[in-house]
Amino acid sequence: xxxxxxxxxxxxxxxxxxxxxxxxxxxxxxxxxxxxxxxxxxxxxxxxxxxxxxxxxxxxxxxxxxxxxxxxxxxxxxxxxxxxxxxxxxxxxxxxxxxxxxxxxxxxxxxxxxxxxxxxxxxxxxxxxxxxxxxxxxxxxxxxxxxxxxxxxxxx
Amino acid sequence: xxxxxxxxxxxxxxxxxxxxxxxxxxxxxxxxxxxxxxxxxxxxxxxxxxxxxxxxxxxxxxxxxxxxxxxxxxxxxxxxxxxxxxxxxxxxxxxxxxxxxxxxxxxxxxxxxxxxxxxxxxxxxxxxxxxxxxxxxxxxxxxxxxxxxxxxxxxxxxxxxxxxxxxxxxxxxxxxxxxxxxxxxxxxxxxxxxxxxxxxxxxxxxxxxxxxxxxxxxxxxxxxxxxxxxxxxxxxxxxxxxxxxxxxxxxxxxxxxxxxxxxxxxxxxxxxxxxxxxxxxxxxxxxxxxxxxxxxxxxxxxxxxxxxxxxxxxxxxxxxxxxxxxxxxxxxxxxxxxxxxxxxxxxxxxxxxxxxxxxxxxxxxxxxxxxxxxxxxxxxxxxxxxxxxxxxxxxxxxxxxxxxxxxxxxxxxxxxxxxxxxxxxxxxxxxxxxxxxxxxxxxxxxxxxxxxxx
Numbered sequence: 001x002x003x004x005x006x007x008x009x010x011x012x013x014x015x016x017x018x019x020x021x022x023x024x025x026x027x028x029x030x031x032x033x034x035x036x037x038x039x040x041x042x043x044x045x046x047x048x049x050x051x052x053x054x055x056x057x058x059x060x061x062x063x064x065x066x067x068x069x070x071x072x073x074x075x076x077x078x079x080x081x082x083x084x085x086x087x088x089x090x091x092x093x094x095x096x097x098x099x100x101x102x103x104x105x106x107x108x109x110x111x112x113x114x115x116x117x118x119x120x121x122x123x124x125x126x127x128x129x130x131x132x133x134x135x136x137x138x139x140x141x142x143x144x145x146x147x148x149x150x151x152x153x154x155x156x
Numbered sequence: 157x158x159x160x161x162x163x164x165x166x167x168x169x170x171x172x173x174x175x176x177x178x179x180x181x182x183x184x185x186x187x188x189x190x191x192x193x194x195x196x197x198x199x200x201x202x203x204x205x206x207x208x209x210x211x212x213x214x215x216x217x218x219x220x221x222x223x224x225x226x227x228x229x230x231x232x233x234x235x236x237x238x239x240x241x242x243x244x245x246x247x248x249x250x251x252x253x254x255x256x257x258x259x260x261x262x263x264x265x266x267x268x269x270x271x272x273x274x275x276x277x278x279x280x281x282x283x284x285x286x287x288x289x290x291x292x293x294x295x296x297x298x299x300x301x302x303x304x305x306x307x308x309x310x311x312x313x314x315x316x317x318x319x320x321x322x323x324x325x326x327x328x329x330x331x332x333x334x335x336x337x338x339x340x341x342x343x344x345x346x347x348x349x350x351x352x353x354x355x356x357x358x359x360x361x362x363x364x365x366x367x368x369x370x371x372x373x374x375x376x377x378x379x380x381x382x383x384x385x386x387x388x389x390x391x392x393x394x395x396x397x398x399x400x401x402x403x404x405x406x407x408x409x410x411x412x413x414x415x416x417x418x419x420x421x422x423x424x425x426x427x428x429x430x431x432x433x434x435x436x437x438x439x440x441x442x443x444x445x446x447x448x449x450x451x452x453x454x455x456x457x458x459x460x461x462x463x464x465x466x467x468x469x470x471x472x473x474x475x476x477x478x479x480x481x482x483x484x485x486x487x488x489x490x491x492x493x494x495x496x497x498x499x500x501x502x503x504x505x506x507x508x509x510x511x512x513x514x515x516x517x518x519x520x521x522x523x524x525x526x527x528x529x530x531x532x533x534x535x536x537x538x539x540x541x542x543x544x545x546x547x548x549x550x551x552x553x554x555x556x557x558x559x560x561x562x563x564x565x566x567x568x569x570x571x572x573x574x575x576x577x578x579x580x581x582x583x584x585x586x587x588x589x590x591x592x593x594x595x596x597x598x599x600x601x602x603x604x605x606x607x608x609x610x
Contacts, residue, residue, distance in 0.1 A: 014189065017189045017190055019189050022235070022293075030309075032310060035310065058428070062426075064308070064310070064311040064423065064425070064426075088329065088455070089325045089326070089328045089329035089332070089455055090325065090328055091321055091324030091325050091327070091328055091376045091377055091378075091379075092374070092376065092377050093316045093318060093321045093376050094373070094374045094375060094376060094377075095318070095320075095373075095374075095375045095376070095381075096297075096300075096316050096317055096318050096321070097297055097298075097300035097301035097303075097304050097316065097317025097318045098295070098297040098298040098300065098301040098317065099301045099313075099314075099317045100301075100314075100316060100317045100318070101314065106316070108315055108316055108321050108324075108325060108376070109325075110325055110329075110424070110425060110455070117426075117428055118423075118425045118426050118428075119424075119425050119455075120311070120425045121311070121312055121315050121322075121325070121423070121424075121425055122315065123315060131328070131329070131332050145314075147314045148310065148311050148312075148314050148315065149314050149315075
């Protein structure tokens with residue numbers, strides 16, 4: 001029996017130099033690995049970071065969390081973080097990339113949090129962003145995306 | 157707090173001197189359906205071997221080459237895993253050994269670093285370095301999402317799928333700390349789009365005014381479209397050799413005096429405050445006041461660029477880059493990152509970068525002309541080719557061959573363009589030493605090269 005064509009032929013976009021349209025439709029199966037507790041925490045309105053247990057390493061917490069301390073590379077412990085901070089810097093996204101799940105304009109912010117050694121990137125759900133503006137954490141409990149978009153901030 | 161320990165700041169050393177003998181480019185286009193990736197690379201290699209006054213034919217050159225380095229940022233753009241194998245095969249370099257380098261936006265610079273390491277160690281004595289990017293298979297917004305997948309996909313990419321926004325966060329903070337008016341940022345866009353007018357390789361040449369930039373729509377405030385780099389398809393080639401082979405191939409090789417690399421955390425968020433790593437033209441007193449109300453590097457500076465400059469200047473014996481370099485190519489992905497880079501590589505102290513452009517130093521006729529190629533804003537950002545393109549442009553300047561490659565009507569004709577009547581002569585007179593900075597992410601990898609006439 002002859003071999004059958006079971007896929008689809010490709011659409012021609014231009015025939016001068018032959019240009020064809022090559023569709024891709026599939027997904028990746030991605031694990032958050034040992035950072036899963038952070039994403040579980042968002043479901044319970046908890047902001048979780050990690051901290052090294054060695055007092056000679058960075059004593060403040062990491063957010064985004066790291067399962068290992070970047071200084072000594074030993075496992076770090078989970079700690080609950082304060083849900084208030086200040087805007088360190090901001091921008092407003094007018095022209096996002098193709099995969100963006102939020103409406104625009106969308107204020108993007110970096111947040112300073114007491115006891116945290118990083119300034120994590122997030123977004124301001126409502127209000128006008130300003131450097132120094134006090135903000136508090138907001139959690140997307142209804143219709144969660146299961147991504148970092150489930151954490152946002154609002155003016156405190 | 158990052159503390160440098162014994163070993164971290166060792167100055168790199170080449171065991172053998174490294175030379176650049178030839179460079180080749182394609183033009184750069186938003187879409188390039190006329191040619192495949194491999195064909196573009198062949199064009200760039202042909203220009204390098206046939207149009208740089210080498211004393212060999214292509215076949216003779218191939219008989220002398222002994223190792224190849226390839227440079228491509230993203231496999232998913234070209235939709236061809238291991239495209240380097242296809243290019244290597246197409247160029248006819250098999251069965252020579254090769255490696256492909258990947259360090260994001262700094263891939264081109266690091267590919268040249270890899271080639272230099274091969275020459276400097278004696279592992280090889282003739283090395284073609286070939287870079288490209290095919291960014292035209294997807295719509296621009298998908299291209300931006302692909303680029304943003306080089307940010308941390310768990311904690312950053314979803315927040316915009318747009319690198320310009322990640323830079324805009326830095327821009328807003330830099331402006332807050334150092335009070336740079338948008339008019340100063342606009343000057344960089346005007347300059348680099350303007351220099352691109354004189355390049356037959358340029359994708360986005362434009363004579364624009366301050367008003368054009370200030371009224372241009374925002375991508376992500378404070379960055380407007382005219383302040384952001386282009387997305388390109390094209391290729392670039394550089395040929396490296398040791399001293400003996402450099403003079404066998406060319407009567408006028410240029411020395412690659414130094415090339416060095418630095419890194420910092422992929423996420424800007426994770427950058428902890430530390431002491432400023434001082435360049436040879438700075439002292440602790442330089443930053444007494446600056447550090448009183450700012451963290452370093454914070455969001456305003458690139459430790460990776462400072463590290464690369466620190467190592468490259470010590471390697472090349474440079475004390476004051478503005479005085480000792482005759483031209484420089486920076487990675488002007490965005491106007492703001494250019495000002496940040498001026499400070500990182502010591503053209504001005506931290507906090508005073510705007511003065512480098514405001515003073516006129518950055519222009520042809522100024523103390524250190526910058527991005528006469530048109531840079532990433534005016535001419536190209538075919539990512540894997542970019543760092544190589546920059547070094548090719550510096551190399552031609554040092555050989556006093558700018559006009560040969562830019563002001564010959566036949567070169568324009570080759571790319572279906574007409575040489576403009578208002579073309580400027582951008583050859584730097586008596587150019588002897590030049591620098592090139594290749595930069596990735598929001599400063600995750602940076603390399604700096606120093607070329608000089610022997």
